[in-house]
Amino acid sequence: GAVVSQHPSWVICKSGTSVKIECRSLDFQATTMFWYRQFPKQSLMLMATSNEGSKATYEQGVEKDKFLINHASLTLSTLTVTSAHPEDSSFYICSASLSMSNTEAFFGQGTRLTVV
Amino acid sequence: GENVEQHPSTLSVQEGDSAVIKCTYSDSASNYFPWYKQELGKGPQLIIDIRSNVGEKKDQRIAVTLNKTAKHFSLHITETQPEDSAVYFCAASRAYKLSFGAGTTVTVRA
Numbered sequence: 188g189a190v191v192s193q194h195p196s197w198v199i200c201k202s203g204t205s206v207k208i209e210c211r212s213l214d215f216q217a218t219t220m221f222w223y224r225q226f227p228k229q230s231l232m233l234m235a236t237s238n239e240g241s242k243a244t245y246e247q248g249v250e251k252d253k254f255l256i257n258h259a260s261l262t263l264s265t266l267t268v269t270s271a272h273p274e275d276s277s278f279y280i281c282s283a284s285l286s287m288s289n290t291e292a293f294f295g296q297g298t299r300l301t302v303v
Numbered sequence: 304g305e306n307v308e309q310h311p312s313t314l315s316v317q318e319g320d321s322a323v324i325k326c327t328y329s330d331s332a333s334n335y336f337p338w339y340k341q342e343l344g345k346g347p348q349l350i351i352d353i354r355s356n357v358g359e360k361k362d363q364r365i366a367v368t369l370n371k372t373a374k375h376f377s378l379h380i381t382e383t384q385p386e387d388s389a390v391y392f393c394a395a396s397r398a399y400k401l402s403f404g405a406g407t408t409v410t411v412r413a
Binding site for chain 1: 339406
């Protein structure tokens, strides 16, 4: 299957600072990328859907000004957690699809964010 | 929106026995049903998927069945091995958005 790489795999930051997480599709062009958040022992919660070259679509309850998503190329999407607080500590996972109509999604290895 | 329920939440099996996880979905228009395996600290890994025009699919020790009328789909793992221990998630999708079940923690006892 296709490979999606996420970086960093873990990060610790101070409260009030911003953190950027990268998601790259290594061997295919991903028109659509998804960002999820997962709390311990819980399922994946979709945060937003991003299409290359356009603004991301955020799920209800997700603050778009706090979780900035950029999908400037067909192989890279970034999620920036701005002014991070301890409650933002979570496991963030991206996935990528070939297109909006292609349902098969390939997941990155996830990023463990800890805000202290 | 789509609602996916998954049972059981935990499953402990003896090595060599079979494991079965069941999911139900609410949106009759859903047409893609993947299953993911997630190990601790890692992202989900697609292990098998099935589309709505197929009733059953098998890949070595793993099989998935789909009953569109009842809106049920199930994962079957035969001859379980310790490396099968992980959290398994089912999902359903109509267009591009995946809706996940709550997950099943599978423990294979040696």
